[in-house]
Amino acid sequence: MSLKPYIEILISGDRHLTADETFHAFSLILSDSSTNPCQVASLLTLLRARRETPQEIAGMVRAMNAACHAVKFNEEKKLLDIVGTGGDGADTINISTASVVLAAACGCTVAKAGNRSVSSCCGSADVLEALGVQVDLSPTQVVECVDACNIAFLFAPINHPAMKAVAPIRKQLGVRTCFNILGPMTNAAAAQRAVIGVFHEELLELMAETLKEVGRVDHAVVIHGVGLDEISPMGPATIVESLTKCAHYLKSNDLPRKIKNTAPAGEKKTYTTKSYQFDPLSINIPRCTVEDLKGGDPATNAKEFEKVLEGGDYTTNAKKDAVVLNAGVGCYVYGAAETIVEGCALARKTLIEGKAEEVLKKWKTISKEIAARG
Numbered sequence: 538m539s540l541k542p543y544i545e546i547l548i549s550g551d552r553h554l555t556a557d558e559t560f561h562a563f564s565l566i567l568s569d570s571s572t573n574p575c576q577v578a579s580l581l582t583l584l585r586a587r588r589e590t591p592q593e594i595a596g597m598v599r600a601m602n603a604a605c606h607a608v609k610f611n612e613e614k615k616l617l618d619i620v621g622t623g624g625d626g627a628d629t630i631n632i633s634t635a636s637v638v639l640a641a642a643c644g645c646t647v648a649k650a651g652n653r654s655v656s657s658c659c660g661s662a663d664v665l666e667a668l669g670v671q672v673d674l675s676p677t678q679v680v681e682c683v684d685a686c687n688i689a690f691l692f693a694p695i696n697h698p699a700m701k702a703v704a705p706i707r708k709q710l711g712v713r714t715c716f717n718i719l720g721p722m723t724n725a726a727a728a729q730r731a732v733i734g735v736f737h738e739e740l741l742e743l744m745a746e747t748l749k750e751v752g753r754v755d756h757a758v759v760i761h762g763v764g765l766d767e768i769s770p771m772g773p774a775t776i777v778e779s780l781t782k783c784a785h786y787l788k789s790n791d792l793p794r795k796i797k798n799t800a801p802a803g804e805k806k807t808y809t810t811k812s813y814q815f816d817p818l819s820i821n822i823p824r825c826t827v828e829d830l831k832g833g834d835p836a837t838n839a840k841e842f843e844k845v846l847e848g849g850d851y852t853t854n855a856k857k858d859a860v861v862l863n864a865g866v867g868c869y870v871y872g873a874a875e876t877i878v879e880g881c882a883l884a885r886k887t888l889i890e891g892k893a894e895e896v897l898k899k900w901k902t903i904s905k906e907i908a909a910r911g
Contacts, residue, residue, distance in 0.1 A: 559596030591746035621734035825855035848891025
């Protein structure tokens with residue numbers, strides 16, 4: 538089969554592709570290694586040039602989910618992921634990855650999706666591997682790991698092997714394509730609760746509307762921070778939210794959004810959307826600069842990772858504060874706290890009590906034991 542019909546539609550400029558069309562096009566890209574790479578590159582470039590719509594992205598997400606080696610939990614299992622698009626070029630410590638450990642210590646069940654570094658010095662898989670966590674677990678092993686320690690890692694090459702076919706094309710193109718933003722929306726365990734960070738403010742609307750179009754999440758927030766793809770002490774964050782009551786709602790067009798599912802159980806999810814801003818100063822977290830959050834290679838980030846999760850007296854520093862903020866938002870989205878403020882308070886208390894470092898230690902041990910059993 539050929540991608541030519543879809544390319545012709547985009548060249549004509551009369552309309553965008555439908556969700557069904559991008560689903561079929563990307564299903565072909567992900568399943569047929571004989572698909573012409575020039576056509577793939579042309580399609581990706583035209584989609585970018587025309588500015589992808591939520592419907593187009595939703596079709597791509599569904600294609601990736603269909604091609605995915607899924608991690609299957611029972612339907613009652615509520616799962617959280619905290620993940621970013623990357624692309625901010627800041628080379629900070631692995632804030633979102635450390636925050637899921639803290640969130641797990643707070644009582645959230647975590648299925649953290651991630652990969653090796655693409656645009657930074659150290660990706661989530663890189664730092665976890667340096668810490669001693671077994672990252673390349675199979676889907677059934679991930680379930681076993683979550684059941685044993687409330688957290689596991691979903692390694693992209695294991696769960697999305699079809700992506701390997703498009704990697705050379707993406708590399709040769711050398712520009713952002715839709716694949717850069719698909720990762721955070723294609724959690725292989727279908728996590729219903731998600732904190733998604735975006736570096737480009739223009740992605741807030743696109744990601745929020747796509748999440749609603751796909752309809753897998755029950756409660757999600759899309760966050761644009763100051764200079765980063767996550768909330769941080771650097772400044773106020775713009776948030777896009779799904780499902781639960783928004784405690785910090787401010788009626789403003791340039792602030793975060795809340796998406797609430799209002800459909801009866803069993804029917805297609807429908808959402809209401811609101812936007813608001815959250816400023817870390819409101820919970821007495823002082824401002825910092827990006828230099829205060831800097832990391833380095835996997836060995837450096839692993840050391841910083843362990844430092845930020847140490848229990849005991851809480852001495853404010855930017856890295857700990859950033860992890861508490863992201864874990865706090867995660868706790869709120871998961872339902873472990875009623876508000877972001879309460880979520881951050883829970884995260885800080887849990888950190889001081891030393892529970893986060895206990896979870897990390899247990900995760901290392903159990904993931905290795907599971908992998909050793911094969």
